[in-house]
Amino acid sequence: MCLAVPGKILSITDEDDALLRSARVSFGGIVKEISLAGVPEAKLGDYVIVHAGFALARLDEQEAQRVFTTLQQMEGSSR
Amino acid sequence: MKFVDEYRGKDAAARMAAAIAQVTTRPWTIMEICGGQTHAIVKYGVDRLLPDTITLIHGPGCPVCVTPVELIDKALEIAALPEVIFCSFGDMLRVPGSHSDLLAVKANGGDVRIVYAPLDAVKLAQRHPEKQVVFFAVGFETTAPATALAVLQASRLNITNFSMLVAHVRVPPAMEAILAAPHNQVQGFLAAGHVCTVMGYTEYEPLAQRYRTPIIVTGFEPLDILHGIYLCVKQLEAGRASVENQYARAVRREGSREAQQLISEVFEVTHRQWRGLGAITDSGLGLRERYAGFDTVRRFGAAAPGATTPTECISGLVLQGVKKPQECPAFGKRCTPEQPLGAPMVSTEGACAAYYRYRRSPPHSRATLQETKP
Ligand code: SF4
Numbered sequence: 001m002c003l004a005v006p007g008k009i010l011s012i013t014d015e016d017d018a019l020l021r022s023a024r025v026s027f028g029g030i031v032k033e034i035s036l037a038g039v040p041e042a043k044l045g046d047y048v049i050v051h052a053g054f055a056l057a058r059l060d061e062q063e064a065q066r067v068f069t070t071l072q073q074m075e076g077s078s079r
Numbered sequence: 080m081k082f083v084d085e086y087r088g089k090d091a092a093a094r095m096a097a098a099i100a101q102v103t104t105r106p107w108t109i110m111e112i113c114g115g116q117t118h119a120i121v122k123y124g125v126d127r128l129l130p131d132t133i134t135l136i137h138g139p140g141c142p143v144c145v146t147p148v149e150l151i152d153k154a155l156e157i158a159a160l161p162e163v164i165f166c167s168f169g170d171m172l173r174v175p176g177s178h179s180d181l182l183a184v185k186a187n188g189g190d191v192r193i194v195y196a197p198l199d200a201v202k203l204a205q206r207h208p209e210k211q212v213v214f215f216a217v218g219f220e221t222t223a224p225a226t227a228l229a230v231l232q233a234s235r236l237n238i239t240n241f242s243m244l245v246a247h248v249r250v251p252p253a254m255e256a257i258l259a260a261p262h263n264q265v266q267g268f269l270a271a272g273h274v275c276t277v278m279g280y281t282e283y284e285p286l287a288q289r290y291r292t293p294i295i296v297t298g299f300e301p302l303d304i305l306h307g308i309y310l311c312v313k314q315l316e317a318g319r320a321s322v323e324n325q326y327a328r329a330v331r332r333e334g335s336r337e338a339q340q341l342i343s344e345v346f347e348v349t350h351r352q353w354r355g356l357g358a359i360t361d362s363g364l365g366l367r368e369r370y371a372g373f374d375t376v377r378r379f380g381a382a383a384p385g386a387t388t389p390t391e392c393i394s395g396l397v398l399q400g401v402k403k404p405q406e407c408p409a410f411g412k413r414c415t416p417e418q419p420l421g422a423p424m425v426s427t428e429g430a431c432a433a434y435y436r437y438r439r440s441p442p443h444s445r446a447t448l449q450e451t452k453p
Pocket of ligand 1 (some may be wrong): 391392393394397404407408409410411414415419420421422423424431
């Protein structure tokens with residue numbers, strides 16, 4: 001039920017009312033209309049994590065790398 | 080897919096597993112809250128990469144599984160009405176009520192439809208003004224903003240033939256119930272990452288302190304889960320108990336203010352009955368008085384509580400992590416996804432369904448991350 005999937009914003013329908021703002025989001029090629037009411041900061045080309053037609057959060061590219069740098073650091077320090 | 084594939088690599092998983100083994104000196108018991116994480120653990124064999132001294136127990140994070148049977152019965156009763164289009168997420172269709180399920184109602188001519196988003200149900204109501212459209216709102220805080228938005232839109236557009244059967248539950252009170260239970264074995268938690276995208280994690284800070292239990296906000300891919308376990312074990316070994324965010328690519332400490340505002344505009348905190356677990360104080364969300372016109376129960380009247388037939392389903396024990404699915408005498412015999420006795424066998428987040436799909440045959444390999452096909 002809490003399954004949420006990352007997708008890329010292809011286009012945005014801007015509305016005066018932030019509650020109605022929506023986007024076409026591609027999930028590996030499958031495109032769906034998604035509400036952006038929860039992520040006013042989301043821009044074209046951003047990746048958002050989507051659940052039940054609602055974008056929950058914008059994905060942070062830098063933070064996404066952190067687990068890999070942590071791995072390298074751990075291995076560096078244990079050698 | 081970006082933000083998915085890189086967290087499923089065998090090599091990184093093996094390295095993270097080695098790091099876990101290196102910091103583990105004692106036995107530890109860790110619970111993952113969310114059923115989505117349970118499925119990933121069983122599907123990819125994440126538990127089989129861990130040192131034998133680390134036990135993962137599966138938590139109650141399956142909203143479908145904890146929806147009380149009385150509410151399912153209510154849904155079945157309403158879905159059978161000729162004027163109703165009953166909309167639900169696909170997971171709910173096979174969940175057994177006391178005598179039947181939504182799929183059977185549909186087979187008998189009920190207009191039951193699977194929707195992807197709650198807003199789709201509002202659109203259906205616009206297209207079918209002669210019908211009553213009911214949406215079965217099941218889910219945690221992850222789902223609540225989407226259902227709140229549907230109510231708000233229906234309200235703004237003055238749609239009067241739309242209503243919602245609300246079964247929303249909240250995670251932190253359930254975690255506290257687990258920690259406060261006398262037989263509690265949980266020493267550390269992996270908190271549900273997607274719940275935290277909405278709510279943030281400040282609610283967990285007092286819990287971590289009061290029960291001296293580390294809580295790691297964790298994502299859903301195998302590498303996320305291993306990383307969450309690593310951070311949890313490090314805290315446990317050092318005698319620390321704080322909240323840490325493994326899933327920082329999607330979760331900020333304060334969560335999403337916009338999504339929280341949607342929830343609190345439409346819903347208020349209520350007591351809620353959890354199937355298999357009993358009543359938990361403040362563990363649910365209900366419609367606020369100003370949106371009571373969208374409440375399905377008010378619109379159609381409350382059901383007379385039917386007699387619930389006792390079953391051999393031990394879902395309460397499975398949901399608390401006291402028993403593993405295979406320890407249920409009905410597992411795979413009298414209870415299968417085709418003929419389920421309990422919701423955990425049908426939900427995509429139910430632990431019984433995960434074990435049924437991925438764990439009926441012996442493991443092919445112990446050493447590497449391996450996707451098991453159902
Ligand atoms: S295997 Fe079936 S009967 Fe047993 S606990 Fe799971 S859902 Fe219930």
